[in-house]
Amino acid sequence: MVVLVIVLALFFDFTNGFHDTANAMATPIATGAIKAKTAVALAAVLNLVGAFLSTEVAKTISGGIIREGGGGLAISPEMIFAGLMGAVVWNMLTWLLGLPSSSSHALFGGLIGAAIVGAGFGVINYDVVVSKVLLPAVLAPLIAGTVAFLSTRLAYRITTRKGAVANPKRGGFRYGQIFSSSLVALAHGTNDAQKTMGVITLVLVAAGTQPAGSGPLPWVIAACGLAIAIGTYTGGWRIIRTLGSGLTEVKPAQGFAAESSTASAILASSHLGFALSTTQVASGSVIGSGLGRKGAQVRWSTARRIAVGWVLTLPAAAVVGALAAAVAHLGPAGVIIDAVVGTLVIALMFLVSQRNRVSHDNAISGLDHAGEVVEIKRRKKKRKSEAQPEEKMAEQLMEAGE
C-alpha cells in the first residue's frame, strides 16, 4: 500500500511538473527568447535544483483544510491514495484540454473528496477552504494581472523614444526573459516539489517506517526532484500553447513584464504568507500584459475557459477522490480496482492526446523569427497530410491574425 501511494505521489509530482512548465516557459518560447526544447530543459534543471534547495515539509497534508489528527480524522494511506488519484486524473484531463490549472487545488480537492467519504462533511474546515483556496484563486490573477498591466505599460513607456528614426530595440528584453523565466522555474521547484515530499513523508510516518516529526529522507527528496524535473522536461505543450499564444500574442518586452510580475508575486506571496497559486499568477500576468501593450488583444474566450477550469478543479478532483475513496474502502481489492481503473483512465487520455499531438515543434507557430520562415513552410506541408481538422482551423486562425 505504502509503495503504491509513493508511486502515485511521484506520478502526481510528474503531472505537476508538466502542467507547470508553461508558467515559466510559455512566454519566452512564444517570443523566441529561448528555443522550445532548451526552455523545457532549463526549467527541468531549475526545478530539480529548486527541489534540493528547499525541503521545508508541511506539517499537515492538506494545510489545515481537513481536520487531521487529534479530534479529527486519522489520515490513512488509502485516503491519501484516493486523494492523489483524484488530483492526477484531473491534472491529466486539464492537460488534455490545454488548460492551466492549479495542481495544489487538484490535490486539495482530491483529499477533500476522500476525507468526506471517509468521515463525513464535518471534517472539512470550510473557512480554511475559503481563505486558502477560493479567495486566493480570485485575488492571484487580479494582483498578477494588475501588476503585469502596469509593468508592461512601464516597459513600453521607458523604451519609447521620440523621433521616427530612433529604434527602441525592444528585442533586448529577450535576454531578460531568460532570467526572469528562470526565476519563475526555480521558485516553482522550491514550492511544488516539497508538496509531494510532504505527502510521501507523512505516508512513511503513518506507516511507521520513519519517526514522526523528521524531515524527508534523502531518497524522497531526490525522487520528488527527479519526478518533477522529468515532468517539466516532457513539457505540457498544450498548456504552453494556451498560455503562450492562446490568450494573447506576446512580445519580448511584454513577456519580460509578465514574467517579472509572476516571479515577484510568487516570491512575495510565499514570503509574506498569503499563498497564491503559481498557475493562477502566471495566467493573470499574461492577460494583464496583453491588456497593457497597445495593439495586443486578449482572447477572452480562452480566458473564460481557463476560469471555468479553475472553478471546477476543486469539486471535480473531489468527486474523483471521493469515488476512489469509496472503492478503496472495500479493502485491498478496492485499492487494486482503483489502481487499475486509474491507470486505464490515464492511458485512455494519453491515447486521445496522441490523436492530436502537440509538441515542441508545433506548440507555438508564427514565432517572430524571420529566419524560420523556410522551416515553417516545410512543417506546414508535412502537417497538412496528417493534420486534424481542429489543428488546421487553429493554423488558419493564426495566419489570419498575423
Add this chain to the structure above:
Amino acid sequence: MSIDWLAFVLVAGATLAAAMVLVGTYGLGVRLLAVAADSAGARQRMVRASAFACFGVCAAAVLYGIYLIVPAFHS
C-alpha cells in the same frame, strides 16, 4: 472566518514594487543601449556603461529573489 487582508495588501504591494524595479531598471537599460547605439565617442561609452549599471541593479534584484527562496541562506 479570518482573512488576512493585511497580508494580502502587503503581498500586492511587494509584488508591484518588485516587478516595477525589475521592469524599470531593465527597461531603462534597454533604452540606454538603444541610445548608445545612436551616439558616438565618449558619450556612447558613458551611456553604454549606465545601461549596464541598470542591468546590474536588475540582476541584483533577481539575486535577492533567489536569496529569498533558499531557506538555507537565512536559517
